[in-house]
Amino acid sequence: MFVISKNELNCVLNQYQKSGFNKTKMLKDILENYENYQPGLSIDCVIFGFHDNQLKVLLIKIPHRETWSLPGGFIPVNQDIDVAAVTVLNERTGVDGIFLRQFATFGKVKRNDQHFSKEALEYLEIFEEKAKWLTRRFVTIGYYALVDFLKTIPKPANKDEIIEWIDHKEVPELILDHKEILGKALATLRMELNLMPVGYNLLPEKFTIPELQKLYETILDKKLDRRNFLRKITNIGILTKLDEKKSNVAHKAPNLYTFDKDKYKEVLKNGLNQGW
Amino acid sequence: MFVISKNELNCVLNQYQKSGFNKTKMLKDILENYENYQPGLSIDCVIFGFHDNQLKVLLIKIPHRETWSLPGGFIPVNQDIDVAAVTVLNERTGVDGIFLRQFATFGKVKRNDQHFSKEALEYLEIFEEKAKWLTRRFVTIGYYALVDFLKTIPKPANKDEIIEWIDHKEVPELILDHKEILGKALATLRMELNLMPVGYNLLPEKFTIPELQKLYETILDKKLDRRNFLRKITNIGILTKLDEKKSNVAHKAPNLYTFDKDKYKEVLKNGLNQGW
């Protein structure tokens, strides 16, 4: 979502004149073709990565703004929403070729860009239907993905935008209800951990059991017993032990593993704990 | 969603003149105030009930149509979507005071009412923006609820509409992608069965273990062992055994139980199978 507050207007305008290709222009482009986009509906993406034994989230900051936001955008009328999610993520971050999973839709009445003041709209020459289109309540569909931190290098669509991996425990204030959206994504991920294996997309090709355990502990926000974790995770049958140890580590070198792709997919289909 | 095909037009028109308060009028009312509704966005409800040891779904049939549909409708701009879901269900079925849970959002490009032919729109005097508003792609948010079959007596908003409880295994052809929506709701319900207790809203005050088991078997589409089911379900600690047996039954009279409301809620919060 695009948010421009009154007090940021001058900064944005200066920036606009300098760069010639920034958020504001992107916004104008969309507004000029607003009939090609689904009205009052947007998509926001929660992209999780794992690095330094920490769960990271991909966030975007518009220059001269204090608050960050999730990468999001509008829905082309000629795209299924699942396709639009990929489009949106790619347009905002350059990230492509990943599987996005819908997890919830957010539609509080207050979900509009209240920061679009009359002055801002006039300054940006947004009037009438366009202004109405932009300032109405936007319902947003949340998608999340788990990606390989090292292989996913975000590229801002506009040079003056900042995209960063931020530790999920150190996420600053976010615009609108993006904090709630992020929280819901994490809760969904936490639930899914009980139903299916997780890690294939989050960890590098080769990894150690302690690394995988840290991932689980981070997502669950809970300490697990080393020995029981090893037994349980290996019993699932999705891991292949390599004849190779991790190098350049303090203390005893841990063994390296890979995921058995076939068995992993099989377990994904059937689920872990059937319960009944 | 309102669907009127070319060949049904005459029937609908006749009906309109007779009843004076039907689907078409409802549609007109909405279109006259279409700015009060979220554009291109709707809500569809999947209401589950349980009766005669069968899982039932609440479906609506418009007169002179062959296909049924889920109870759905549009979203007032001044209501949170969760509130709008309750509003929509109440307006279409008269059912009120139940908890609706969002489970997925559906937004294929083809999700529009293709049956609105030019002739139909002209006949109904729907032109310009109104026609555009109505015929665009509608993204729909799916909500589901579990209700007490005997206490939930649907009342059609229009006298010529038919609302019926239909066995989930005998659901006929539905409009648009409503079959897919129903399937997803059932899949969600099936998954939730592994995470939390189910039955509080679906069964009457007093019920028997075999009845509860039938409910589980119906949702899971799987046979369960009587004795193991009893042990597992009682171990959860949400049941209170009554000093009373079911009367007027063939064979041995089964014992009656109630849910321990407090413990039930407690388990709902914490979940069943933590997994990790």
Place this chain on the structure above:
DNA sequence: TGCAAATGTGTTATTATGACGCAATGTAAT
């Protein structure tokens, strides 16, 4: 009266889980 069908209450073997013990491996300080 006896049978069929359903319920109530076990038993047993197997597996999964949680809470530990202890040796092996490597770094770093003395």
Place this chain on the structure above:
DNA sequence: ATTACATTGCGTCATAATAACACATTTGCA
């Protein structure tokens, strides 16, 4: 080199959960 220490790998044990099954009880009905 020796020692301390953190971390990994492998194993034990008591308990709980699960799957499969046996048997007695209750009730309607032929």
